[in-house]
Amino acid sequence: MNRRNLEQRLRDDAGKLQAACPPHARQRVAAHIRADERTAASRRVAFPALAGACAALAVFVSVWMVRDDIAVNRAEPATVGLNAAPVVASSDRLLASREAALEDEWRLIERDLRSLRDHVTKTFDRNPNG
Amino acid sequence: MSPDVERELVRRARSGSLDAFDGLMRAHQDRLYRFVLVRGASAADAEDIVQDTFLAAWRYLGGYRERWRFSTWLYTIARRKAGNRRLDHDPLPDILVDAGQDPEEAARSGQQSDNIWLLARELLPSDSFGVLWLYYAEDRKTREIAKILGRTAAWVKITLHRSRQRLRERIDAADWLPEEVLSNE
Numbered sequence: 001m002n003r004r005n006l007e008q009r010l011r012d013d014a015g016k017l018q019a020a021c022p023p024h025a026r027q028r029v030a031a032h033i034r035a036d037e038r039t040a041a042s043r044r045v046a047f048p049a050l051a052g053a054c055a056a057l058a059v060f061v062s063v064w065m066v067r068d069d070i071a072v073n074r075a076e077p078a079t080v081g082l083n084a085a086p087v088v089a090s091s092d093r094l095l096a097s098r099e100a101a102l103e104d105e106w107r108l109i110e111r112d113l114r115s116l117r118d119h120v121t122k123t124f125d126r127n128p129n130g
Numbered sequence: 131m132s133p134d135v136e137r138e139l140v141r142r143a144r145s146g147s148l149d150a151f152d153g154l155m156r157a158h159q160d161r162l163y164r165f166v167l168v169r170g171a172s173a174a175d176a177e178d179i180v181q182d183t184f185l186a187a188w189r190y191l192g193g194y195r196e197r198w199r200f201s202t203w204l205y206t207i208a209r210r211k212a213g214n215r216r217l218d219h220d221p222l223p224d225i226l227v228d229a230g231q232d233p234e235e236a237a238r239s240g241q242q243s244d245n246i247w248l249l250a251r252e253l254l255p256s257d258s259f260g261v262l263w264l265y266y267a268e269d270r271k272t273r274e275i276a277k278i279l280g281r282t283a284a285w286v287k288i289t290l291h292r293s294r295q296r297l298r299e300r301i302d303a304a305d306w307l308p309e310e311v312l313s314n315e
Contacts, residue, residue: 001301006246006294007266013246014267019226021163025177026155029184033148 131157136200144191151191155184158201161268162208164226168247168263169212170256173225183208198277202270205278222251246297253300258293261286 001009131139136157142150159180166176186207187194194203247267250259260279264270272290276283 001298003294003298006298006301009246010250010262010266014263016245017164017168017222017226017247017267019160019164019167021159021180022177025163025181026152026159026184029155029181029188030148030152032181032185033151033188 133199137196140191140194140196140200143188151188154187154200158204159184161201162204165205165263165268166208166212167223167226168251168267169209169260171212171223173223176223179208179211182211186211198274202274202277205264205268206280209278209280222248246301249300250293250297253296254293258289261289262293262297265290 136154139150139153139157143154162183163176163180166179167173171179183204187204194200247263250262254262257279261275264275264278265272270278272283272286275281275286279286
């Protein structure tokens with residue numbers, strides 16, 4: 001058999017081997033696609049709802065953070081947290097030491113003034129026309 | 131279906147028209163089904179593979195490039211969906227052999243049993259049979275066959291040449307050797 005005859009026979013005999021795809025296969029594909037589209041459509045509705053929920057959550061978190069910030073500014077040891085107590089305590093100590101220093105200074109000034117008064121009085125008594 | 135009509139259907143299907151895609155399915159379903167059957171799938175498996183192929187085609191239609199025929203793209207998907215079935219030398223499914231002709235007429239003329247594709251199936255490995263089928267039954271060019279089967283064009287040409295040679299030798303031998311000698315080869 002030469003090549004041309006072989007090729008002709010291959011083509012002719014292929015035409016004798018036929019098979020029809022059952023039509024329900026195509027119908028099933030179409031049904032599947034429609035079902036997929038319905039699911040996608042429901043997802044499209046769900047997306048704005050999800051976005052809204054996220055926005056609401058963001059607003060809630062921001063409000064909560066602002067409230068927390070105000071609470072910190074109030075500077076009450078109980079609300080400010082662990083670090084607040086030592087800070088306040090140390091500033092109290094500082095204030096107390098400054099007040100004590102001022103009092104000391106005031107006492108020294110009073111003593112100086114008294115000694116100056118005594119000195120003037122003594123000098124006046126000794127030599128009034130001086 | 132003319133290339134222009136097909137291109138238009140693909141364009142419409144891409145923009146979401148299920149009617150257009152249905153037109154494409156109608157045009158290609160039988161040949162695709164036959165292609166899957168000759169690759170060794172049973173009728174039920176072939177039906178599933180064709181369905182999966184069309185679903186994948188619908189999902190990834192945006193990725194189809196028009197430098198290849200739409201059917202070439204479908205065949206490539208179908209070949210991947212069918213997996214690497216290697217049914218070397220297995221007979222062709224009955225549904226394919228019996229469907230082409232009225233059984234009584236086939237028996238009377240004895241044509242179906244003489245079909246050269248039955249001999250090709252018996253003689254050639256699956257890959258070689260696939261190449262021969264795509265070239266002669268589906269009128270594909272070697273480049274297209276290479277694309278569908280995921281091989282090089284050179285491999286397709288060599289396989290085609292060797293398959294033809296083996297078939298020719300077998301037929302020529304059968305013309306003058308007794309059947310008993312051939313069956314003992």
